[in-house]
Every structure is written in structure tokens, then in C-alpha cells.
Amino acid sequence: MKINDYLSRSDFALTKGVAAYRDDPMEFYRRTGLFLVTLCIGLLFAFPFYWLLKVALTWPAASLYAGTPSLAIENPSLYNFVRVWHAIPFVRYFATSLIVTGIAVASQLLFCSLAAYGLSMDFYGKKYVWGFILTAMMIPFQTIFLPDYLITQKLGLVNSYTGLAIVVAMSIVNILVLHDAFTSIPDALSEAARLDGASELYILFGVYWPLSKPALATTVILSFIFSWNSYLWPLVVVKDAQYTPLPLGLAEFQSQMSGNFALQYAFAIMVLLPVLVVFLLLQRQFIKSAILGSMKT
Secondary structure, three states: OHHHHHHHHHHHHHHHHHHHHHHOHHHHHHHHHHHHHHHHHHHHHHHHHHHHHHHHOOOOHHHHOOOOOOOOOOOOOOHHHHHHHHHOOHHHHHHHHHHHHHHHHHHHHHHHHHHHHHHOOOOOOHHHHHHHHHHHHOOOHHHOHHHHHHHHHHOOOOOOHHHHHHHHOOOHHHHHHHHHHHHOOOHHHHHHHHHOOOOHHHHHHHHHOOOOHHHHHHHHHHHHHHHHOOOHHHHHHOOOHHHOOHHHHHHHHHHHOOOOHHHHHHHHHHHHHHHHHHHHHHHHHHHHHHHHHHHOO
16 A cells, blocks of 8 residues: 555656656756756765775775775675774763753753743843843853853862763753744734733743644754764863763874774764764654744744
8 A cells, every 4th residue: 555655656756757757848947957956066075984884884994995995895894893892982972962961951951941932022122132142142152161161170070970961951052943943933822821820931841842743853953963962171170080071082092092093983883873874863843943944933
């Protein structure tokens, strides 16, 4: 049944394409040309990732430089991944990154939602608050990480999961994403909830959250990527190997395995894989959020 449905949709698409060609051949050629250009650009951007995978699956590494160069993946092997797994405490690095990223994602969902919900209301001095937020957004993290470190040290959070996650517990970008989603929800829903005796927290998490799933998915993706790939802050606050995250472990591994690109690329893929999994799981909501944001007037 599923195969028949698929064939029916294919026949319909083909018939529609033929009809479009008969009605307006130039439009058909234009769309075909745009598709081919987009396909070429996509392949161009995907090639570095393909090469990363090819080198990581090649063993022995010397075969990369022997014989005639080839772009095809020949005799793929997981030896480099297994060697990386046993050469370093990968499980400990992965667990540290997972814990810190989990704290960061949960914190951003909570704090950014509260900030966005408050900014979606009208209050005195709102424009000054927005001015402060947008000004803070222009300040790069590299200029303020030293005060952040001194505050973290005074709080006794150096060499801790909380200390690693504290600087990624809030993001102005995610506040803007959630604010746009919350302001697109009709005020009648929140007013009706207040008339029924609902608290502001219930309106936020019981009314706004279910209607803002694309924005929440975008927040999860952005906060996950930013926290998972964080390198400078762990480099400053981590003094114990127990709290070493994957990006910091990757940098140390590259210095130890200098020249062995196959092992370095294998480690890089192992670090990149969770990010790809999270994005693939939430990509539909992420794309929906981008489309809704572009359509908002």
C-alpha cells in the first residue's frame, strides 16, 4: 500500500511537471536551473564533511598518500575510531560534555522563556531594557571572560559542572527567538487563562510553550551547539582532568597526535556526531521556526 501511494505521488509530480513545462517552458527551465545550482552548492559544502569521513575510515593512514589518489572510500575501517576510544578517556569526556550541555539547555529553556515572556508584555521602561539587551549582544565574550572567571572563582564553582555551564545558561539570541514566538500568540488566549485563575507561570508553560514548539526546538539546537562546542571557557575554568569536555580533549589529542590526520578526523567526527543527531531530530521544528519568523510582519 505504501509503495502504491509512493508511486501515485511520483506519477502526480511527474504529470504536474510535464503540465508546467507545456504551460510555461521558460519557467520550467528556470526552476530546473535553480535546482541544479542549489544541488552544486550543496555538494560543494558537503565535500569537506565527506573528506573528513573518508580520511577517518582509511586504515592504514599511509594508504592515503600511496598510489593514485582517489575520492572514493575504499575498504572502510573503524580502526581509527576504536583506537581513539581506547587511547583517551572518551567516555569521561563525553559524560562531562553531556552533563554540562544538559544543564545549559535546561537553563536556557527556563531563563530565556521567562525573559522573553516578560518582554512580551507592556511595562514602563521596556525600550530601555531592550536597548540594554541589544547593547550587551554586541559585546564579544572574549572581552568579558576574565570578569566571569573571577566571579566564578569567588563563588567556588571552578572545576565543577555548574561552573562550566554558568556562562551558557542564558543567550540573548534565544531570548529574541522565544520573544518573536510569544508575541505571535494572540493576547486573547492569555487573557482567557487569567480569567480562569491561571498564574503567569501556568500561562507561560501551559499555554505559550505548547504553541511555541518550533521556537523551543530552535532554542534547544542553538544552546546545545553553543555549549557542546564551547572551548575557551572550559580552557579557563578546568584545572582537573575529571571535568575536561570533548572540545578541550580534542585539542589535547590533536597536540599529542600531531601529523596523524586519520585519528584526529576520527575524533572530530565523534565530537560532531551528537550535534548532527540533535539537529536531525529537531530539524523539522527548526525549519518551521525559520519559516514562521520570515513570514512574520
